[in-house]
Amino acid sequence: xxNEYISDLTPNLPxxxxxxxxxxxxxLVALAGFGLFVWQIRKVRANILxxxxxxxxxxxxxxxxxxxxxxxxxxxxxxxxxxxxxxxxVYVGFIVINIEVIEIMIDGLFGTHRALSFLGPLYSLLVGxxxxxxxxxxxxxxxxxxxxxxxxxxRFTGPELRMWPKMDANIILYVEVILMAALFxxxxxxxxxxxxxxxxxxxxxxxSSLLTGLLPDNVDALHILERVGWWAHIIGILCFLNYLxxxxxxxxxxxxxxxxxxxxxxxxxxxxxxxxxxxxxAMMDPSYQVPAPATNPDGSAMAPTPFGAKDVDDxxxxxxxxxxxxxxxxxxxxxxxxxxxxxxxxxRKIIMDTRDRVEEKYNSPLIFQPNxxxxxxxxxxQEVLDKDSHTLLRGYVTPEELWACTxxxxxxxxxxxxxxxxxxxxxxxxxxxxxESAAPNSLNVMFSNIENNGAPWAFSPxxxxxxxxxxxxxxxxxxx
Amino acid sequence: xAEQTATRQxxxxxxxxxxxxxxxxxxxxxxxxxxxxxxxxxxVTRAFVRILEHANVKYAVLGMEETCTGDPAKRAGxxxxxxxxxxxxxxxxxxxxxxxxxxxxxxxFNTIKNEYPALGGNYEVIHHSxxxxxxxNEGRVGVAGGGEFKGQxxxxxxxxxxxxxxxxxxxxxxxxxxxDADLVEMKRSKANGLCCGAGGAQMWKEPxxxxxxxxxxxxxxxxxxxxxxxxxxxxxxxxxxxxAGATPVPRNSQQGSIIAVSCPFCMTMMSDGVxxxxxxxxxxxxxxxxxxxxxxGLNA
Numbered sequence: 001x002x003n004e005y006i007s008d009l010t011p012n013l014p015x016x017x018x019x020x021x022x023x024x025x026x027x028l029v030a031l032a033g034f035g036l037f038v039w040q041i042r043k044v045r046a047n048i049l050x051x052x053x054x055x056x057x058x059x060x061x062x063x064x065x066x067x068x069x070x071x072x073x074x075x076x077x078x079x080x081x082x083x084x085x086x087x088x089x090v091y092v093g094f095i096v097i098n099i100e101v102i103e104i105m106i107d108g109l110f111g112t113h114r115a116l117s118f119l120g121p122l123y124s125l126l127v128g129x130x131x132x133x134x135x136x137x138x139x140x141x142x143x144x145x146x147x148x149x150x151x152x153x154x155r156f157t158g159p160e161l162r163m164w165p166k167m168d169a170n171i172i173l174y175v176e177v178i179l180m181a182a183l184f185x186x187x188x189x190x191x192x193x194x195x196x197x198x199x200x201x202x203x204x205x206x207x208s209s210l211l212t213g214l215l216p217d218n219v220d221a222l223h224i225l226e227r228v229g230w231w232a233h234i235i236g237i238l239c240f241l242n243y244l245x246x247x248x249x250x251x252x253x254x255x256x257x258x259x260x261x262x263x264x265x266x267x268x269x270x271x272x273x274x275x276x277x278x279x280x281x282a283m284m285d286p287s288y289q290v291p292a293p294a295t296n297p298d299g300s301a302m303a304p305t306p307f308g309a310k311d312v313d314d315x316x317x318x319x320x321x322x323x324x325x326x327x328x329x330x331x332x333x334x335x336x337x338x339x340x341x342x343x344x345x346x347x348r349k350i351i352m353d354t355r356d357r358v359e360e361k362y363n364s365p366l367i368f369q370p371n372x373x374x375x376x377x378x379x380x381x382q383e384v385l386d387k388d389s390h391t392l393l394r395g396y397v398t399p400e401e402l403w404a405c406t407x408x409x410x411x412x413x414x415x416x417x418x419x420x421x422x423x424x425x426x427x428x429x430x431x432x433x434x435x436e437s438a439a440p441n442s443l444n445v446m447f448s449n450i451e452n453n454g455a456p457w458a459f460s461p462x463x464x465x466x467x468x469x470x471x472x473x474x475x476x477x478x479x480x
Numbered sequence: 481x482a483e484q485t486a487t488r489q490x491x492x493x494x495x496x497x498x499x500x501x502x503x504x505x506x507x508x509x510x511x512x513x514x515x516x517x518x519x520x521x522x523x524v525t526r527a528f529v530r531i532l533e534h535a536n537v538k539y540a541v542l543g544m545e546e547t548c549t550g551d552p553a554k555r556a557g558x559x560x561x562x563x564x565x566x567x568x569x570x571x572x573x574x575x576x577x578x579x580x581x582x583x584x585x586x587x588x589f590n591t592i593k594n595e596y597p598a599l600g601g602n603y604e605v606i607h608h609s610x611x612x613x614x615x616x617n618e619g620r621v622g623v624a625g626g627g628e629f630k631g632q633x634x635x636x637x638x639x640x641x642x643x644x645x646x647x648x649x650x651x652x653x654x655x656x657x658x659x660d661a662d663l664v665e666m667k668r669s670k671a672n673g674l675c676c677g678a679g680g681a682q683m684w685k686e687p688x689x690x691x692x693x694x695x696x697x698x699x700x701x702x703x704x705x706x707x708x709x710x711x712x713x714x715x716x717x718x719x720x721x722x723x724a725g726a727t728p729v730p731r732n733s734q735q736g737s738i739i740a741v742s743c744p745f746c747m748t749m750m751s752d753g754v755x756x757x758x759x760x761x762x763x764x765x766x767x768x769x770x771x772x773x774x775x776x777g778l779n780a
Contacts, residue, residue: 079672268645269594273559277599280563284571308557335668337675337698342691404688407555407680408640413671429557443556446684450561454547455513456684465543467515467522468492472780473530475486 022227026108026234033238040245043363044324050362051317052305056261063260066418071259076416080331083147089140090176093133094252097183100130104234117202128204131187134180135207141176148173155330160349164369165248165328172249179236186229188212193222246367251327255417258325261318262418267409270426273307308430311391312358315427322419323355332411332421338404345404347411347421353396354424361390393428402428403440487780490533495540495576505540507611508578510592512585513548514744520751521584521744527773528584528608534778535620539582545572551587554595556681563599566591570601584608584769586641586743587679593646607642608769609652609742616658616772627775629659632738634771635666635705637698637750638673639743652742655768659775661738666705674698676753678745699739699753706737706763739765 069075074091077084106115117123147153148169156169187208192215194201215222244250281288294302309315332347333339339346356370393399402425411421432438439447446456454461498505509532515525532539550565569592573581581603583589593605615621636656642648649670656663668674677687677694687693739754741747751765773779 266590266594266646268590268641270554272595272598273563276559276563280560280567283564284567307559335672335674337677337694338688338690340674341677341687341694341697343688344690345688400688403685404690405680406640406675406677406682406694408675409644410640410672410675413644426555426557430559431557433557434560439556439558440685442685443681446552446556446681447558447561450548450550450553450565454565455517456548456552457513457517459513459517461544461547464516464546465492465494465541467511467525468490468529468541468543471490471492471526471529472487473490473533474778474780475488475534476777 020111023109023111029235029238030105030108033235033241037238037241037244040242040365043365044245047358047362048317048320048324050313050358051315051320052313054316054318056318059264062264066262066264067256067260070416070418071256074416076414076418079414086140086143089133089136090144093137093140096126096133097130097137099126100183101234101237104230107230108234114202120202123202124204126203127187128206130183131205131207134183138177138180141173141180145170145173155334158330158333158346158348160346160352161328161330165352168247168249169328171243172247175236175240175243179233179240182229182232182236184208184211184229186226186233188215189222189225189229192217193219193226196222242366246365248326248328251325251417254321254325255327258321259418261321263420267412271423273430275305276307306431307434308432309424309427310393310431310435312354312361314431315354315392315424319420319424319427320354320358322421322424323351323358325417326351326355326419327417328352329416331414331416332419335410335414337406337408337410343401343404344398345401347425350397350401350421350424351419354392357392357396393431397428399432399438402432405429485777488533490529492529492543493540494543495578496543496545498540499576504577506538507540507580507582507606508573508576509539509541510581510583510585510588511541511546512583512588512744515584516546518744518748521747521767524584524744524747524767524769527767527778528769530773530778530780531612531615531621531769531776534776535615537615537620542572549588549591551591552681552684554591555679562595566596566599566601570596570599573601573603578603580604580606582606582608582611584742584744584767586639586645587745590641590645607646607648607651607742609642609655610648612655612769612772613651616655621658621772621776623658623772623775627659627777629661629738629771629775631660631662632736633662633664633706634659634738634740635664635702636669636740636742636768637666637676637702637746638670639741639746640673640675640679642742643673644671652740652768655772656740659771664705666701668701674701676741676743676746676749678749683745683748693753693756695749695753696756699750699757702739702750702753703757703759703763706739736762736764738771739763740768740771741765742768 074084074088077087103114103116106112114123116126119126148156161169184207187203187205188211191201191205191208192212195212196217196219215225240249244253278288278290282290293304296302306314312320326348328348330348332351333349336345336347359365359368360370405422405425407422407426409422412419415421433443437444445458449456449458453459455464493505495505495508509528511525514521516522529539547568548565549569550562553559553565554562581592583592583605584607586607589605589607592601592603596603612621616623634656636652638644638649638652642652653663666673674697675694676698682694739750741750747765747767754760754763754765
């Protein structure tokens with residue numbers, strides 16, 4: 001049993017090898033786990049690519065630099081120090097503890113035991129660090145749970161954060177605790193087993209050594225516990241991996257490409273609609289040659305794309321990548337002036353709706369619980385969602401939400417992973433105005449003022465220079 | 481030697497006249513619709529022109545050749561109208577060979593600087609806060625001793641289209657620093673600044689249903705900073721830490737104090753907010769150009 005691992009030394013390898021049925025089982029489980037994940041990722045990629053094309057190539061060094069700072073370096077998290085530190089613990093824990101997954105893979109495939117232990121002191125450092133981080137992760141997760149369920153962090157409330165999103169957030173926290181518990185069960189049982197046998201176990205176990213007293217004194221029972229911990233840890237990781245595409249926790253992967261592909265231009269610069277530029281130029285200069293419309297591979301003209309966005313496939317692929325990168329932390333909504341003052345707009349909801357809609361219309365994840373909270377309208381006066389239209393605009397996002405936006409960029413500034421809710425809001429406003437002429441009346445008045453008077457107010461253009469009338473300046477004349 | 485103050489009438493130079501005379505200005509002063517039509521912001525335009533005259537800046541304006549940049553149309557989703565306006569203005573700029581544009585409106589600033597290039601209009605565009613900062617740094621505007629604002633409590637409200645949109649936070653603060661005033665920061669300032677509520681074409685429509693108007697929320701924050709209750713307000717708001725707002729010492733709220741702005745829409749919204757809180761008697765809203773013109777003794 002257990003002593004096979006330590007007695008079966010193979011001289012030519014740095015670690016003892018012992019094959020059993022467990023290794024075949026592990027291979028199958030690992031293949032299934034990773035295979036399922038790759039299959040899911042391909043579906044997510046296809047969903048993102050239904051978005052409109054947008055060239056985000058080039059500027060590689062600037063983009064990598066930003067990814068290092070914002071994604072790897074968690075730069076924007078540190079605007080709020082308490083959650084930033086808690087998150088840093090879990091983030092570093094995730095990265096370092098996953099180094100151990102390499103060892104789990106080797107042990108699992110080759111029947112070795114603690115395959116990396118040949119690293120000696122470095123191994124002790126790794127295992128010891130893992131133990132400390134594991135304990136800190138549990139502490140941080142408890143703090144997160146408290147902030148979310150008991151404490152009064154306002155951004156964890158809100159109508160879009162009920163039902164599945166609320167449950168999802170807690171599932172993530174519970175799974176993280178289970179994974180850490182499995183790690184400690186494995187280590188503590190292994191340690192005690194070796195202690196009872198009077199054999200040294202490579203590695204350092206600052207936390208597990210405190211837990212051995214809780215375990216039985218029976219070597220066989222300990223061995224079973226060690227195996228249960230080991231299998232629970234790896235199966236937990238594989239399940240969690242495959243849970244990600246259904247969850248907000250997907251951000252642990254998607255944040256990196258999302259930051260890499262985020263905009264480099266000033267936040268105040270809104271995108272230009274090139275198709276309109278051609279029309280306007282042709283209007284102003286009859287000799288202007290409008291480029292021929294794009295054609296399908298068979299040479300037929302492509303269906304014209306609408307101005308702005310009615311549904312997810314009218315948004316750019318980067319907007320859909322945004323939706324998959326959102327961890328629903330609500331920093332955007334907590335700084336949104338419209339939301340702060342009680343309007344229906346919540347930038348987080350726009351992003352969550354986008355993901356729900358693209359998953360409804362195209363590939364759905366394994367667990368699909370779209371957050372159509374419109375069934376329980378927050379305000380009595382809320383415009384009723386049009387369930388029949390089944391589009392992002394009106395099916396999920398109401399014009400009332402869109403018109404409440406002040407385009408102040410606070411949400412964009414706040415997002416730790418550079419999601420840009422404002423782009424999607426403007427695209428949907430464009431659809432409302434250019435395709436449906438459905439702007440609020442007062443804005444239509446503003447439009448016609450600009451058209452007729454060259455100013456958004458109803459002033460006569462001939463009065464435009466009146467401000468300069470009878471203008472004087474005081475001058476200090478120095479007299480001898 | 482004795483100093484005597486005289487007043488001089490300003491004939492604001494029109495670009496068309498300069499071009500006819502074969503002259504080229506140092507800058508084109510883009511007035512903007514609010515600067516030309518809004519009674520309150522016309523005073524800012526006039527204050528800025530006084531500063532330009534005082535500092536001997538060779539400037540010109542377009543007068544009736546100016547038309548809306550298209551900013552409110554674009555933010556409201558009317559891309560077609562925006563581009564029509566933009567093309568018209570670019571044609572005017574190109575006709576005069578304009579290279580450098582200064583404006584007191586962050587919305588015009590952002591639009592011309594960031595959105596005209598895609599339509600073929602490339603200019604050096606400077607917001608008046610940056611331009612005033614340059615004039616002060618070059619010694620062309622002195623504000624020696626801070627003028628009449630020395631020691632007065634002032635808080636600066638960041639315009640979204642100057643701040644987050646274009647990362648200009650220090651220029652207006654540097655300008656205010658020349659006044660030697662008692663500058664206090666609001667809890668939410670600079671990159672964390674709260675919008676006045678007028679951006680994104682909200683200026684021209686009623687707000688959606690909610691529990692409060694945005695300008696009232698922001699004015700309360702400004703008043704808390706001016707009155708020295710920022711710490712109490714922070715607790716009330718539950719704003720998480722990490723905001724670089726200075727905590728001012730308590731102060732008698734009856735003393736006059738100032739909310740400084742650098743945007744015509746912020747001017748309207750903050751002024752309305754002060755009225756809403758019934759504090760017009762001791763809190764005034766001024767553009768930074770007005771404060772500099774007054775401190776420099778240019779009003780006539």
